[in-house]
Amino acid sequence: MCLDQSEITDIFAPGGKLSRGIVDYESRPQQIEFAQRVLDVLTDGGGLVIEAATGVGKSIGYLVPSVAVSLLRESPIIVSTNTKNLQEQLINKDLPVLAKIFGRGFSAAALKGRGNYLCLRKWQLLLEGKVEEATRPFVDLISSQLSRSSSGDLAETASSLSHSLWEQVASDPTTCLSVACPHATKCYWRKARRKASQANVVIVNHSLLFSDVGCERTLLPEHDTIIMDEAHNVERVATEHFGVEANGARIRKEIERLVAAGGLLASVRKKLRRRLPKVRRLGISARIQDVEGAVEELLRVTERAFSRLPELLGERDGYGTARFGGETLSLPGEFEEMSHVCSSVEDLLTVLLSSVKENSELLSDAEDLLIEIAGTAERWRTLSADIEFLWEASRPEFVYWIDQRQGGEFAVKACPVWVRDKMREHVFSHLRSLVLTSATIAVAGSLSHFTFRMGLEGAYEPRCAVVDSPFDYSRQVTVVVPRDFVDPRRAEFAPAVGQLLISLLDAAPRKTLVLFTAYDMLREVYDLISEPLERGGFEVLGQGVNGSRSELTDSFRAARRAILLGTSSFWEGIDLPGEALEQLILVRLPFSVPEDPIVQARSEALAAEGKEPFTDYLLPEAVIRLRQGFGRLIRRKTDRGAVIILDPRIVRASYGSFFANSLPAAIRPCAARELPKKISAWFGEAATMRDGMGSRTSRRKRG
Ligand code: SF4
Structure with missing residues (x-):
């Protein structure tokens, strides 16, 4: 099979294979350009960083060349995404279309993280034991799901009932008999x-991709080509993946798995009681008591260690961060003790393992028990090593910090300041072809910020391209900024936002999404507007007030008149086309929080390199974030709507033009008091234009 640009172009052309496979398919030059660029890199090798705006159709744009090249080279292509929504779109919508087009010989598979799949061995063990009353609903749920699911991918359903029970039966490398x-x-x-190893295209998420790196590439099928979609999230996922964390919940969970009523030690005891003569039992019981003693010691040390953290954090309002390591703070010595005690637990489990092994001929299912003990010892080894790493805090390329969460729980964390070296060493150097794509990675048309952060400059010089949107933003959207609005750093800002929202929805009662950068302000505005707007017939939905992200999105979609207030997770991945969303309010320019330890460490590192942290890091980050928020509004060619940016710095500050030049439509500044009227008038004009175009079209059709 030979492959060239014209073959790919034909597939996308009017009357081509895609138009026969997709209802309402519209051939777009932007999509063809995108697909051709991807094809070049997949065939020639090398890297491609490519931004493709909303509406280009990038998923089909990279899947078509991927399928064609993988069939030609008989080598799988890995497609990695960040969100579940995109994964589902690829698997349930896009790939079935391509299966029809490419016919037999083409196959695709989705692979999730191992913990998503049921372990049949553990499941059988659970059923063989006495199923407690409290566990019955969980067992019934899994049983009924198993009769429907052939994939065993049950984590989401099962975790909704009990996460800890799911962990008992989930597949796990440390307890697998292989x-x-x-x-x-x-x-x-x-x-x-197995299915993934036979597929041409394998869909995974970024997290699994990095787990594969951590497992010496034993999880994914052998490959030399990766396409990373939603690439703006890769750095964050990599940072988390290469990071280390110890917190009370993690330690409690390990202790519970070991000593709780249904834990490992209890099941060892139960088996001994049934199968071993008393004299042999005594020896093993003593080993179990040794482990229990070490766990008690760990509980004492952990409590002491974590109780010392508030003094390091200083007076805070229930949450905050403090860096340690280097010349700053040090963790209390109790953390070193914790690491030693965890190591003792591991040693004692190894001794217990030997004792059980010596008696294995008398235990009918000794194999299961041995693998559980060995797996548990392995996890304790990792826990001990992680705490030691945090206690030493000796790696200059890492940032270390104490984090107090809203609920009062403390965590001790570390992560690499940059992931670029790790990306080069662990990801790029093993690949023949790499495509990184997203709808938002450029700043004022340039991708250099992204390539620098990903470690793609120098050794692995990629081709770069920005493919414009097929949308006519000048006609589809109006972008308005109240130039005389209150400065967002002042206390009067939140009340002014509330007042403006009430006036706006009175004048232009459209479905409205309001994006905040901080939860405190969201809550303040929610309290100000909910009563008056509800009286006016609006459903007022607030993140953290009325339900989860998906519940809020569903309620918003279903409501006739609604306003939805969201923070970080609503800035991307929300798809509300048409009248489901017509007004988007971006409350503040989304600069990172300067107190964030990672932001601080990166700023310091850039300053040490002679760079300017604000222009080289904080500003581009905020521009990309603003573009992501902006992208929530116009999802289809037929969408119309208004974007209102309430932060006047975008027109008043010297750096404002960076934001303005990165948006796909020109900003129209106006006086704050005129804003509701202006927006209402724009919707009126847009409707008139649409009606006019509609009647012209129907006249043409009739004619
Ligand atoms: S022990 Fe391993 S091989 Fe056996 S069912 Fe569980 S995950 Fe699969």
Whole structure:
């Protein structure tokens, strides 16, 4: 099979294969350009960083060349996404279309993280034991799901009932018998991997991609080509992945898995009682008591260690951060003790393992028990090593900090300041072809900020391109900024936002999404507007007030008149086309919080390199974030709407033009008091234009 640009172009052309496979398919030059650029890199090798605006159709744009090249080279292509929504779109919508187009010989598979799949061995063990009354609903749920699901991918459903019970039966490398497992041929995880190894295109998420790196590339099928979509999230996922964290919840969870009523030690005891003569039992019981003693010691040390953290954090209002390591603070010595005690637990589990092994001929299912003990010891080794890493805080390329969450829980964390070296070493150097794509990675048309942050400059010089949107933003959207609005750093800002929203919805009662950068302000505005707007017939929905992100989105979509107030997670991934969303309010320019330890460490590192942290880091970050927020409004060619940016710095500050020049439509400044009237008038004109165009079209059709 030979592959050239014209073949790919033909697939996308009017009357081509895609137009026959997709209802309402519209051939777009932007999509063809995108697909051709992807094809070049997949065939020639090398890297491509490409921004493709909303409406280009980038998923089909990279899937078509991917399928064609993987068939030609007989080598799989990995497509990695950040969100579940996009994964589902690729698997359930886009790939079935391509399966029809490419016919037999093409196959695709989705692979999730191992913990999403049920472990049949553990499941059988659970069923063989006495199922407690409290566990019954969980068992019933899994049983009924198993009769419907052939994939064993049950984490989401099962975790909604009990996360800790799901963890007891989820597939886990530390407790897997692998080929020796009696369920190996039916094992869901092994089947999913087998299917992936035979597929042309394998859909994964960024997190699994980095887990594969951590497992010496044993999770994913052998590959030399990756397409990373939603690439603006790759750095964040990589930073988390290469980071380390110890917190009370993690330690409690390990302790619970070991010593709780249904934990490992209890099941060892139960088996001994049934199968071993008393004299042999005594020896093993003593080993169990040793482990329990070490766990008690750990509980004492952990409590002491975490109780010392508030003094390091200083007076805070229930949450905050403090960096440690280097010449700043040090963690209390109790953390070193914690690491040692965790290491003792691991040693004692290894001794217990030997004792059980010595008696294994008397225990019918000793294999299961041994693998559980060995797996548990392995997890304690990792926990000990992580705490030691945090206690030493000796790696200059890492930032270390104490984090107090809203609920009062403390965490001790570390992550690499930059991931670019790790990306080069662990990801790029192993690849023949790499495509990084997103709708928002450029700043004023340039991708240099992104390529620098990803470590793509120098050794792995990529081709770069920005493919414009097919949307006519000048006609579809109006972008308004109240130039004389209150400065967002002043206390009067939130009340002024509330007042303006009430006036705006009175004048232009459209479905409205308001994006905040901080939850405190969201809550303040919510309290100000909810009563008057509800009286006016609006449903007022607030993140953290009325439900989860998906519940809020569903309620907003279903409501006739509604306003939705959201923070960080609403700035991307929300798709509300048409009249489901017509007004978008961006409350503040989304600069990172300067107190964030990662932001601080990156700013310091840039300053040390002679760069300017504000222009080289904070500003481009905020521009990309603003563009993501902006992208919530216009999702289709037929969408119309208003974007209102309430932060007047975008027209008043010297750096404002960076934001303005990165938006796809020109900003129209106006006086704050005129804003509601202006927006209302724009919707009136837009409707008149639409009606006019509609009647011209119908006249043409009739004619
Ligand atoms: S092979 Fe491993 S994951 Fe699969 S059922 Fe057996 S123990 Fe569980």
